[in-house]
Amino acid sequence: MNFKIIGAGPMGLMAAMELLKRGHEVDIHERDDRIGGMSATFDFDGLEIERYYHFICKTDYSLFELLAELGLSDKLRWTDTRMGFYYNGKLYRWGTPFALLAFDGLGLIGKLRYGVHAMYAKGIKDWRPFDRMRATEWIRRWVGDRAYNVLWKSLFELKLFEHSEEISAAWIGTRIKRVALSRRNLMQETMGYLEGGSATLLEAMERFIVERGGRIHLKSGIDRVNVTDGRVSSVEVGGEQRRCQAVISTAPIQYVPRLVPDLPAEFTARINRIKNIPVACVILKLKQPLSENFWMNINDASIEIPGVIEYTNLNQMTPSVLYAPFYMPKTHPKWAHSNDELIDEVIGYLAKLNPAFSADWVLARHCHRYDFAQTICPPGFYDMLPPMETPIAGLYMADTSYYYPEDRSINESIAVARQLATSAIGTSI
Secondary structure, X not given: OEEEEEOOOHHHHHHHHHHHHOOOEEEEEEOOOOOOHHHOEEEEOOEEEXXXXXXXXXXXXXXXXXXXXXXXXHHEEEEEEOEEEEEOOEEEEEXXXXXXXXXXXXXXHHHHHHHHHHHHHHOOOOOHHHOOOEHHHXXXXXXXXXXXXXXXXXHHHHHHHHHHHHOEHHHHHHHHHHHHOOEEEOOEEEEEEEOOOHXXXXXXXXXXXXXXXXXXXXXXXXXXXXXXOOEEEEEEEOOEEEEOOEEEEOOOHHHHHHHOOOOOHHHHHHHHOXXXXXXXXEEEEEOOOOOOOOEEEEEOOOOOOOEEEEOHHHHOOOOEEEEEEEEOOOOOHHHHOOHHHHHHHXXXXXXXXXXXXXXXXXXXXXXXXXXXXXXXXXXXXXXXXXXXXXXXXXXEEOOHHHHOOOOOOHHHHHHHHHHHHHHHHHHHO
């Protein structure tokens, strides 16, 4: 069969690999000028770096399996990382029992409740019972209002805004668990990265596809999927009709109704009920690290970002690279700010996080924006998600919302791509 895949991110590439291994013909169509999607690299003033930060946890088993298949297991590196928490004008160490005990923003009971909740979440194996619980209610019940306000409230509000009280407990719980399990021991968090960055994996996936006869078409997006007698018959690319038997979309599913106007109205309505928060991600190249931390969460009334990620404290690169994400709905007044305004705002925060910082530390600056950065996953999200197999025969779809309840990661792209390819092969024969 001839499959057309929309999107050359890790999910689209992985779906293509699975189809090629089973003898199918595959064309991948990508509007961008490079493969990788959110994991693609760009030239940051002479430094090849990813548009958005990625890290690997010890439970990323689908990724480990793919690395072994591609002969890349020796490219996986692990770093003992540190975490910080900036609270009310002071930077605290975070992520260990001793750091929690030394934190003066909570009493002993609140600290114990917070620690017990993290240990409890770490052991949960089935998150479906938590799908219909509200995350904020679940956390408050475990840690109390004081600890919630100190440790969680600003993170929810600066990432989810008006949706803060509408998120399922399964969504936040899996994030707690994933990080909690990525530890060498109780005292030490350990995160992973690929030597050469995500490009190492993406380039190997591309080679696998091309060597087996797959084709990747860059700057060549599909404009329409044509349907005949309820079945995919062809696609339109740059005004040209190209016949095919099946289409797999790995682009944000909100694009699918525009590409396939023949979709039933009820199915389109299900797609449109899935909402997302955009991100404007500031990236700075600095003369020296801002801190010793890989990840720093922030709860301070004068700082309007949920945290900063010093990526080079993970992968040991120089010079230092710092990411600072603004998650916000497009209705937020700040979304209309220019990239330079957002960058200047972040730079203005850095002297608070480290009083030694000065503006001459900044060697280069950039800001990427993406409209579908974070899916809004309310209670009952399992039932909200439309099926991967659409009512149009030969049309399949998935995007990052199908990672639910797991976190956004390349590992989940791989796992979902395998499900997507299996679904497409099983019903298209």
